[in-house]
Amino acid sequence: MNRQTMWGVMLLTGVSLYLWRSGEAQTIKSSRTEGPNVLLVTLDTTRADAISAQQTPWIYRMASDGTRFTGAVSTAPITQPAHLGILTGEPPHVSGVVTNGTDIGERPSLLSHQLKDAGWATAAFISAAPLTRKFGWEQGWDYFGDTLQRGLLGSSRERRGSETVDEALGWLKRHKSERFAVWLHLFDPHGPYTAPGRPIDGPTDGDPLKLPAYWPDAHKAITDTDWFVEGYRAEVAEADFQLGRVLRSLDEWGVLDDTLVVITADHGESLTEHDYLFDHGDHLYDASLRVPLVFRWPGKVAAGAELSCATPTTAVYGAMLGLLGLRSDPLASVLSGAESCVDQAVVATTVSERFADPPPIDHAYRTATAKQVTPAKGEPFCFDLSADPGEENPLSGCPEEGRAALAEALSTGGVVKPPEQDAETEKQLKELGYLE
DSSP: OOHHHHHHHHHHHHHHHHHHHHTTTOOOOOOOSSSOEEEEEEETTOOGGGOOTTTOHHHHHHHHHSEEETTEEOSOSSHHHHHHHHHHSOOHHHHOBOSTTOOOOOOTTSHHHHHHHTTOEEEEEOOBGGGSGGGTTTTTOSEEEOOOOBTTBOOOSBOOHHHHHHHHHHHHHHHTTSOEEEEEEEOTTSSSOOOTTOOOOOOOSSOOOOOOTTSOHHHHTOOOHHHHHHHHHHHHHHHHHHHHHHHHHHHHTTOGGGEEEEEEESOOOBSSGGGOOSBOSSOOOGGGTBOOEEEEOTTTSOTTEEEOSOEETTHHHHHHHHHTTSSOOHHHHHHTTSSOOOOOOEEEEEESSTTOSSOOEEEEEEOSSEEEEEOSSSOOEEEETTTOTTOOSOOSSOOHHHHHHHHHHHTTOOOOBOOOOOHHHHHHHHHTTSOO
8 A cells, every 4th residue: 555545544534533423424313203302411510509690691591491409419529420320310329330430331221221212312422531431421322422532633531611512513403303312511610720711820929729639730839719719610601601502502493492401510629618629529528519400491390490408419310201201200290390399318429549449438428407427437427517507517426317327328239349440541530630
């Protein structure tokens, strides 16, 4: 093969790969003739209190037109186990996936399988390495966009929301006349905070901050916590802007009001709480567990409702299937206005060592008014959330009913899966701050 022919073959292969990745070479057709479209949006690392009319106008608009849960609680402050809970309804202590870098295995219960089997044309567009096909997340999706690359060269551990939305809009434009179901994952709020157009120009004349090890040196030189808090909120605003591009397009195509829109987050972020700066995953405080949760579907989901009941993010799965008529679900009845919302207990899980086999696990049992944290090593500690919502003053002892409730919940747990022990996974997790 001469050089000209060789370059021609390489170019053709590259173009074919691009077309396959972009969905142009695929024929995906929905078999459904009724029912809404579905758009599930998971914002990475987004606190419940980051949502406001000024900061996130598109999310706020969806909340104003639909139902907003102000008491939503994640079941893990780590991307993979939290997302698996949203997409299967199983918290980490049941699914067995407790840390990033874990192969999730075959999961017939995944929302993707349920929607595809029911006739929707399905697609997912994700923005970070822990949710790629390497760990099994592609199952059930007709199209799975997880190429963390710019063009055809190089790779990355993540991509900006603008790139993810570009790909998603291309697919949606081709399938807007069908019944589609899309999962859109936006990673922007995850550290380090580098919102487009925002210079790294914070003060450097104070005492050094204890920033996560993976942050760049330019950030580590900054000594003002307020600069980082503003940077975080700028990233959340960027995610909202990118989501707005999708919602605006659906509106222009005349399909937004015939779409069930669900917006939530995998977990929150500690900004300055408990002297844990701009990170998540090591603790089970509410700063890392409280998240936004919004449902919108005109005529089917109550508009303008704001519900304060404690609700785990694992409830999203059943509520979506219930609203779509694929199963009965109490939260779906709440969303339609037929039932009142009631508080639910949440079992949250994290690991005290993130790349171990077996992973040492910390658990929290949280109700609307109380929390018990049981670390892998050491004694449990508890908080009265009604009197101490900031979790600043641990109680002198933990009530026996909390211990018993957590023990009963954990008795139904699944087999814990260890993370993949390969160099590539370890490198990616270190670059994302999930390993020191």
